[in-house]
Amino acid sequence: MKRRSFLAGAGLAGLAAAAMPAPAIAQGKRQLKMVTTWPKNYPGLGMSAERLATRIGEMTDGQLDIKVFAANELVPALESFDTVSSGAADIYHGAEYYWQGKSKAYNFFTAVPFGMTAAEINAWIYHGGGQELWDELAKGFNIKPFMAANTGVQLPGWYRKEINSLDDLKGLSIRMPGLGGEVMRRLGAAAVTLAGPDIFPSLQNGTIDAAEWVGPWNDMAFGFYRLAKYYYWPGFHEPGSSLAAGFNLGVWESLTKQQQAVVRAACAAENDYTLAEYNAHNGDALKTLVEKHGVMIRRFPDDVVAALKKTSKEVLDDAAKEDAYTAKVYESFRSFLDTTSEWTRIGDEGFVQARRG
Structure with a gap:
């Protein structure tokens, strides 16, 4: 081969190589740690965290490889926030009202009693200035937060005995976090915050008399119906529970603009997907609880x-x-x-009433 032909061939090969995408490792693949407040492989909550990590990995073509640690695998559930704030982990997946000890304002970014439905909190965060307020709050703790799941309305829980009056709440020990727990305390109950994996054993050994968790699908998975047969509504304390992915602020700021856009899109997609998932499963689970497990559905008395x-x-x-x-x-x-x-009253509520006839 003549020297000129060889050099021309080499030049074309070099151009072709430059045009081809570099392997992920050469593009700066990063491995990140996500800690969660949920049990491993838990339906809905736990799998939402896993799915979010997978979404981000696939959407970045492997540039961001996120390993998920369930509650107690790396740190206890309720230490997730501090672990990410300090930089010992990169992301948490949990409920913001768990951090109300940092600021009472955190409650408003999960759920508050007689507050917003899932649709309403989405509207506030995305279009009503909620995200900007959340960002400002979380920045003081070295966190960048996103909505990353929503369970919809949650039920106020499982009780060993019927609640027929306010007197029946007095002295009742119940697992209920956030400001809903404070409402119960002011009405005479002893409300405590427990991570998911600790609820069943606490109910089983008598440490608590009643327990709130999520709703029919998740509550059935934990088997609360084995210990308490009265299941109450309405879900006054959590009308639409928004869950969050919180990124260490330094990690977030080190991501490229493209990677940040992917994270935003992945969190928004998972927020929508999880709400649909809960709405798809709760009806079937409620039917099973009643027809197969003998659960008695009760509405709190009007007073x-x-x-x-x-x-x-x-x-x-x-x-x-x-x-x-x-x-x-x-x-x-x-x-x-x-x-x-x-708008909710004459829109959603008005239609549901008309449909019910």
Whole structure:
């Protein structure tokens, strides 16, 4: 081969090689750690975290490889926030009201008693200024947060005995986190926050008398019906529970613009997918609980509902007095809800009433 032909061939080969995508490892593949507040492989909650990690990995063609650690695999569930804030892990997947010890404002980014439905909180976060307030709050803890799942309305739980009056709440020990737990405490119950894996044994050994978790699908998976047969509604405490993926702020800022766009899209997709998943499974699970396991569905008496509503307003008002930033978040939340709730009433609620006939 002549030298000129060889050099020309080499040049074409070099151009072709430059045009081809480099292997993922050469493009800067990163391995990140996600810690969660959920049991391993748990339906809905746990699998949502796994699915989010898979989405991000596939959408970045392997550039971001996220390993998921369930509750207690790397750290206890309720230490997830501090672990990511400090940089010992890169991402958490959990419920923001678990961090109310950092700021009462965190409650508003999961659920508050008699607050927003899933559709309403999505609207507030995406279009009502909620994300900007959340970002500002979380930045002080070295976190960048996103909505990454929603369970929809949750039920107020499983009780060993019927609740016939307010007196039946007095002295009752119940697992209920967030501001819903504070409402119960003010009505005489002893509300505690427990991570998911700790609820069943606590109910079994008598440490608690009642337990709130999520709804029929997840509650059946934990087997609460074996220990308590009365299942109550309405879900006053969590009308639409938004769950979060929180990124260590330094990790988030080190991502490329393209990778950040992928994370935003993946979290939004998972938020939508998980809500649909819960709505798809809860009906079947409720039917199974009643027909196969003999669960007795009960509505709280009217006087109990009225007391829950009155006390919830007091709890929210008091939370807003904790500090100026919580007051700012509460005002945004309340103002948006005041506007959107009228549309919910004549839109969704009006149609459901008409459909029921």
